[in-house]
Amino acid sequence: MKLILGIRAQLVAGIVLLTTAGIGLIGFLSVNIVETRSVYWKIIEAGHTVRLVRFMTSGMKEQSLAGVADNLKPLSLAAAALREVGIDTFEFIDAGGAVILRQGKLSREVGKVIYDSGALKVISVGSGWLAGPGEYLYVIAAMRGEGVKSGKLEFIVPLTDINNDMSVVRQFIFFYALLDSFIIIAFGIYFLSRLVINPVRALEAAAKRISGGALGERADVPAENELGALAASFNVMAGRVEEEIKTLERMNLELVSKEEELLRSKTLAAVGGLAAGIAHEIGNPLGAVHGYIDILSKGAGGKAEEKDLLERLAKEVGRIDVIVREFLDVARPSSRPPHPVDVSSVVKEAVSAVAVHKDFKGISVTVKGATQTPLVAIDEGKLRQVVINLLLNAAHAVKDARKDVSAVMVETGVRKRPVTRALMPHRRRDDQPATAAEVSAPEKDYVFVSVADAGSGMTEQESRKIFEPFFTTKEVGSGTGLGLFISQSIIKAYGGVIEFATKQGEGSVFIVFLPVGQWQEPERAENAVGE
Ligand SMILES: Nc1ncnc2c1ncn2[C@@H]1O[C@H](COP(=O)(O)OP(=O)(O)O)[C@@H](O)[C@H]1O
Ligand SMILES: [Mg+2]
Structure with missing residues (x-):
């Protein structure tokens, strides 16, 4: 069975689809932008932290010697500073590649490099379009700035706070998207009804009434747009059709009366012809009858001739009789x-x-x-x-x-x-x-x-x-x-x-x-x- 949707249902379906898609896209983009901004701030923060650690360890003697006693103090101070800013997984590595101080366990997972200035490299682990900002940032920083042979500091910046924030933001955006959709759909339907559906329905109804025979019907669409113009044209057309039909009806009536007139005159002509015909048909034998009577009254000839004349007379009279009787048969009302x-x-x-x-x-x-x-x-x-x-x-x-x-x-x-x-x-x-x-x-x-x-x-x-x-x-x-x-x-x-x-x-x-x-x-x- 084919499902037939009215124009209203089709338009509503269209609006709902478009609105949901539009608002969904906007929501998705907003969440992404907020996420990107938050991660950006985390990178800036990481930069500050690295600069602080560089400053605190600038007095260290020999980068390659982990065991140098003078180095221990600045290193532990730097570690304390790191902990202070919430970073509790890190490694200090000397220029030779040996770990000189470590806290927690760094797992060197692969991720996407989202920042790289040479002296500072940030890798986002577990991020993506749909995965959100990711699990954490993996930061690799040179201890002495770029171009200098130096040790390294590697640490993890957890993104738990952003993730927590984002779930709130997502809920918030979802709620507003829902609300917006409802408002847009409601207004859309309202305006569509006023602007399109109601005028179209009025047109359709008028067309139906006219085709049903109510020729005087017109579409009432006061709108001042294309639909209003269409309705106006429709009404003009309906008026024309009404006029034409009335003219046709009038002409038809005239034709019928003309036809009747013609029939009447034809009948009259036929009656006239009939009378003339009767006169003619009866006239011939009547003439003969006259002639025979004339001859008879003059007493012409003998008995045999008289008999012959009388027989002829009877025949002519018989002819007249047949014609008259045939007409009488028609004219006489049935017995x-x-x-x-x-x-x-x-x-x-x-x-x-x-x-x-x-x-x-x-x-x-x-x-x-x-x-x-x-x-x-x-x-x-x-x-x-x-x-x-x-x-x-x-x-x-x-x-x-x-x-x-x-x-x-x-x-x-x-x-x-x-x-x-x-x-x-x-x-x-x-x-x-x-x-x-x-x-x-x-x-x-x-x-x-x-x-x-x-x-x-x-x-x-x-x-x-x-x-x-x-x-x-x-x-x-x-x-x-x-x-x-x-x-x-x-x-x-x-x-x-x-x-x-x-x-x-x-x-x-x-x-x-x-x-x-x-x-x-x-x-x-x-x-x-x-x-
Ligand atoms: N079946 C027929 N076949 C051919 N012509 C016919 C036929 N019926 C009538 N007609 C023609 O119509 C004329 C009129 O017929 P009708 O009125 O019966 O008068 P009538 O038979 O006295 O001539 C006929 O003279 C003949 O010419
Ligand atoms: Mg005949």
Whole structure:
């Protein structure tokens, strides 16, 4: 697991580390300096002592003769003086190297030479960076000064007092270092919090609130430093973002209303076109009817001719009747309110109904997919009409194409689609970019019926017009151009949509989507209670 430290914890850790290291180093240096100074004073003292002994023994006769009686007195006086200054381990050595007076035992250990003037040499024994000032100083002094053949005095200066002092100094420094660290860390944290952490946290919180949707939020960082400037820039940026988003929202609203307007004007145009179409479609047979009546009223020809005219009359009236009835079918409110319908069984019925139709001679219809689909709310008769329309169109397209394979495939099933696509059927193409509303809309279940054929397909131009009333590519008498128009108005009325895809020379597929009925859940719940 990765441990995540906040900025405060990281900074505190940094401060503690730096402070401890800094104060530790300063403490170590101070102790070393004090030690060095103390040893320095010991060396000066040793120098004085040596000068005193030289003075006291300056009257000695012959350096090499230890046994000379005159020498004994100054030597013992010098020894007494040494003892007086606290030096109780020493040796007087004559110029020949023989010890003439000794007290205690000098162990000639090796150490570091810390002072050497020729006549006086001081060796520190047991000292070092971490070992402190060492155990003692080993002093070697010429009895008669430099350059003269002389005897030697060697003695030990114990450093016990310095060592004792230093342990006190160390404790003292350690205590102050600890105290200093606490004070520095406390102040450091306080100032860091005020200067860095709190402003950064305020910025972070503001950013979070803004990204959470509160666009009016701003970071409150009054500091007059880079962080304050950063917060000010942040606030300016947030203001810009807020403005931009508001503009976008406004533009979006405008766009939606424009779109609605466009739809309305398109609908009006369609209605106008529809009226013109009706006038045109009915006008032709009506004209013929007039003509026939004219001829008949003039009493032209014999019985056979009259009969022929009447038959033609009936045919034209029949054409008018078909058109009017088809429109009435759409306009008339359904005889039954929408009720739960199993689409797959309606499709099966429609398929067996068209199978005997003359247009389906030599064409095989395959049905696949779900044997039972969720119930949808629709008028069964109208749904059958839609499916038959699509099947007939497919059959005509297959006939037109004159290919070897003359098959029509029908499939039923359930598919998820965004709700809004169904509510905005004018966006019928799947290749159109989805709107924000569509993306955010929860997906909904739709029952679909697809009718696919390997027929003629359509050109791009044709495919744009097929839902318009009276648009047909078929000969007069074999197509009214109302099939898809009526089918679409039926499906739209029940909250569904018709989509299609086509490729000229390859075939087309038409898909009807119907929303799965909403009553299903309560009905099931009732059953559950009843059980
Ligand atoms: N499956 C299809 N394959 C090719 N073209 C089709 C298909 N379905 C419809 N169309 C085209 O759409 C036009 C309009 O169809 P529709 O509204 O049913 O009227 P109609 O069938 O009376 O012509 C057709 O004339 C045809 O050009
Ligand atoms: Mg048709």
